[in-house]
Amino acid sequence: MRKTQRFRFRKIFPPPLKPSLTRSRLFRAYSFVPFSPLALLDPTILTIGGIVLGIAIIERILERWGVIDLVDQFAKVMRFILPVAFYSALIYFFATFMF
Template identity: 85%
Template sequence: MRKIQRFSFRKIFSSSLKPTLKRPRPFQAYSFVPFNPLAMLDPTILTIGGIVLGIAIIERILERWGVIDLVDQFAKVMRFILPVIFYGALFYFFATFMF
């Protein structure tokens, strides 16, 4: 008859054989492009945006009232002024934004 040798589970897998878990050291990451979304809340940019939104609302109201001739003249003027306002605000934003 064969002799059977028994080992306990704790004896085979003792705690001394466990590899020690080393946590990685925390490191600081720096961004090369500092951008804060709250920088878009500049009062000048918000004022220009409010004016443009107000102009669009006034144009819609005039269209509902049926003053189509005035709306056409308004649209012709805005076709030139709105891109100028947009690019001016964009230039202002990047000129005053601190990099």
């Protein structure tokens, strides 16, 4: 049977460096942009959303008044405008928002 040779841990690895005597000063930095939900309230996105919501409300009012021809024209235009507005606002949001 072979004899097992043992090494002390301190002989293999050098001891850790002693901490310096000077203390580092604490520096507090505050950043509200990435963590604040208010940062999502971008005026451009809110404006685009408000315009689209306003057109949808006008469409519902015209439908209640019985002006079906005009509502039909609004529906044809909105079928194109809604996806374009949504995707452009989404691209704008990701292009300008800092994460």
